[in-house]
Amino acid sequence: MGEAFLALIPDDKTVQAAGIPVGVEEFTKDQLLPARKLMLSSLLAAHYQSNNLPKAAETAEKIYEMAPDKAMLPVLADIYLKQPNLDKYLEVGQKILADQPIEQSYATALQMAQVYIQKQDIKSATELLAKVMDVYGDKVPAGTTEAAWNPARAFAYGVIATGIYANKDYAKAQELYEKVAKFDPKRDDAYYFIGMCKWNSKDPEGAIEAFAKCVALNKTYAARGQKYLEDLYKARHNDSLDGLDQVLSKAKSDLGI
Numbered sequence: 001m002g003e004a005f006l007a008l009i010p011d012d013k014t015v016q017a018a019g020i021p022v023g024v025e026e027f028t029k030d031q032l033l034p035a036r037k038l039m040l041s042s043l044l045a046a047h048y049q050s051n052n053l054p055k056a057a058e059t060a061e062k063i064y065e066m067a068p069d070k071a072m073l074p075v076l077a078d079i080y081l082k083q084p085n086l087d088k089y090l091e092v093g094q095k096i097l098a099d100q101p102i103e104q105s106y107a108t109a110l111q112m113a114q115v116y117i118q119k120q121d122i123k124s125a126t127e128l129l130a131k132v133m134d135v136y137g138d139k140v141p142a143g144t145t146e147a148a149w150n151p152a153r154a155f156a157y158g159v160i161a162t163g164i165y166a167n168k169d170y171a172k173a174q175e176l177y178e179k180v181a182k183f184d185p186k187r188d189d190a191y192y193f194i195g196m197c198k199w200n201s202k203d204p205e206g207a208i209e210a211f212a213k214c215v216a217l218n219k220t221y222a223a224r225g226q227k228y229l230e231d232l233y234k235a236r237h238n239d240s241l242d243g244l245d246q247v248l249s250k251a252k253s254d255l256g257i
Helices: 002-008 012-018 029-049 053-066 072-082 086-099 102-118 122-136 146-166 170-183 188-200 204-217 222-236 244-255
Strands: none
Touching: 002 029, 029 053, 053 072, 072 086, 072 102, 086 102, 102 122, 102 146, 122 146, 146 170, 146 188, 170 188, 188 204, 188 222, 204 222, 204 244, 222 244
């Protein structure tokens, strides 16, 4: 029924240019356009609920074209993300960011950053994450708990730190990786790169402590961390690993393992 009704009124331009179509003369022009928007909204809900995302996107675009309502942007973003049509998602996301301050659009910015990472656009992801952390690095968004927000902070600072480390700014990178470890104490990559930063900054004892935590977590970076840990430890203990087990035991205790 909805599609039959819309077939009588192909678009608002038809109404504006040609007048009232035959068969719906009882309606005024001012009544037809809101009716068409209402019908499109009903069709949008039907397409979305039936998981016909291409049709849902097409319908949502028509509604937005009729009247660029900002409330439609999150709907479009959600549809394009689920399709997935990442280019269109980013296009709509940019409109959301342009319309709202980061205090309101931070969730969209975080999601867009993840999409940029998927597309290997680390620069754009880093820029967005830096904007979010400038506002919410030291505080929690309204309606969110500290525990719920900490993974987002760890993710953001980890991405930002990657670029800083690549540029060999080890002091700044260490500062950022320490924030990652603060907000997610079980991130083995954070301790690995803290160790690398300290090693490059001529702090072997600090590097040993960081590598030990990386190894103690026994995750992805454990093998690499183990090699550097043993090399550094032997260099400071007459080529012996005696006592390294105590270092690892302390690292586990510090991490609550």
